[in-house]
Amino acid sequence: MTTIGLIGAGHIGGQVARLAVASGYNVVISNSRGPETLQDLVKELGPKARAATSLEAAAAGDIVVVTVPLKNYRQVPVAPLVGKLVIDTNNYYPQRDGRIPELDNESTTTAELLQAHLPASKVVKAFNHIYAAELTTHGQPKGSANRRALVIAGNDTAAKTTVTNLLDQFGFDTVDAGPLSEGWRIQRDTPGYGPRRTAEELKGDLAAAKRYREM
């Protein structure tokens, strides 16, 4: 039985936890304030869920989702995530996160920052371009006409296959943008960021994406 650990249990973390429990996974959720502040969500999620510290959630998860405001990514525990698949949902909003020069000049991507912080983990970008509420309302069974697709990016092929299977269970097709360095194609203000898109449409969006300096 796979356990999904969540570092961050806000809009996206809560929704991913709901999808995971509905798909039969155990979840361990965490936030910055402590497990006692997550009891309402644990109660809603039921017996497959428990709250813990982020250190414990990282240790317990076979797959761990990092879904915190980007400015806090360096607070994610490193040692318990060694060798693990880590899903990164984070986006860069300077008004929330402060200025990060290497993202402003696009010499790196948000997920590459997390990968640099977690050098021995397998980081896969996912869930960053869908509104949290839609995670539990837009999923459809495999093979549905016009099924919504979500983009992933990552440097580890096996990890991406695992995330593709997870997204399929959650109700979404997947489009692979390539390595983490290509994740900019689905960053804030790109065509695919936000709207409901099929796989074919998203492929077009990725191809049409422009760098911030070209906008």
Ligand SMILES: NC(=O)c1ccc[n+]([C@@H]2O[C@H](COP(=O)([O-])OP(=O)(O)OC[C@H]3O[C@@H](n4cnc5c(N)ncnc54)[C@H](OP(=O)(O)O)[C@@H]3O)[C@@H](O)[C@H]2O)c1
């Ligand atoms: N909202 C969306 O629709 C959406 C869609 C796609 C991607 N995203 C991206 O996904 C990330 C999370 O977004 P969100 O909307 O879910 O944010 P949110 O609702 O503000 O939730 C953030 C969560 O992270 C926790 N957290 C903050 N610092 C932490 C730390 N150092 N260790 C452990 N947990 C920590 C917070 O805990 P406390 O409350 O205890 O501080 C909270 O549970 C962001 O980068 C965002 O840009 C959001």
